Amino acid sequence: MLYQGRGDRIRDFIRAKIEQAEPPVVLLAHSLGGIACVDLLVQQPLPQVELLITAGSQAPFFYEINALYSLEYGEPLPDYFPSWLNIYDLRDFLSYIGANVFPNKVQDVLVDSKQPFPRSHGAYWTNKAVWKAIIPRLP
Numbered sequence: 001m002l003y004q005g006r007g008d009r010i011r012d013f014i015r016a017k018i019e020q021a022e023p024p025v026v027l028l029a030h031s032l033g034g035i036a037c038v039d040l041l042v043q044q045p046l047p048q049v050e051l052l053i054t055a056g057s058q059a060p061f062f063y064e065i066n067a068l069y070s071l072e073y074g075e076p077l078p079d080y081f082p083s084w085l086n087i088y089d090l091r092d093f094l095s096y097i098g099a100n101v102f103p104n105k106v107q108d109v110l111v112d113s114k115q116p117f118p119r120s121h122g123a124y125w126t127n128k129a130v131w132k133a134i135i136p137r138l139p
Contacts, residue, residue: 003032007069011040023048024139028055030124031094034086035059035068042070045080050139055087055124060098060106077105085137087130089113091120109133 003010014036018025025048029037034057041052059068066073084106088095091113098106111130113123124130 003036004067004069007036007039010036011043014040015046018046018049021048024050026051026053026138028053028134029057030054031056031058031121033057035062039068039070041081042068042078045078046082047080049082051137052082052084053087053134053137054084054098055130056089056092056095056121057086057098058094058096060086060096060101063101077102081105083107083137085109085133087111087124087133089120089124091115091117092123093117094121 018027027037027049029052034054037052037054038059040046041049062068063071063073071077084098086098086106087109088097089111097108099108111124111127111133113120113127115123
């Protein structure tokens with residue numbers, strides 16, 4: 001709720017870190033961090049960001065219920081939006097598929113942590129399938 005009400009500071013922090021980084025930039029975000037990164041990348045072009053990677057993110061769901069801060073439901077992602085890899089786990093009730101919501105903009109990768117919820121929500125980073133999906137896409 002804090003992010004929904006006062007997300008500007010969080011997005012400003014992410015933007016500052018992007019501006020300090022040497023291009024090409026890859027944003028790797030989990031859960032609410034994915035929502036903040038999507039919002040930031042919708043609001044303005046950041047050409048140094050080549051790839052957005054989200055894991056366990058609710059950004060597609062927020063968009064579908066018209067709760068995504070930066071983009072009203074029915075509006076497409078802007079043309080300048082970077083490539084987006086979205087990793088989800090069917091056992092993680094907080095992860096959502098993006099390709100059906102944003103056709104031709106999101107590539108979804110299904111992984112299986114074999115962990116029950118809520119542990120599945122934090123199990124991405126120890127799952128070899130996650131890194132197998134990420135590493136070949138890094139610039």
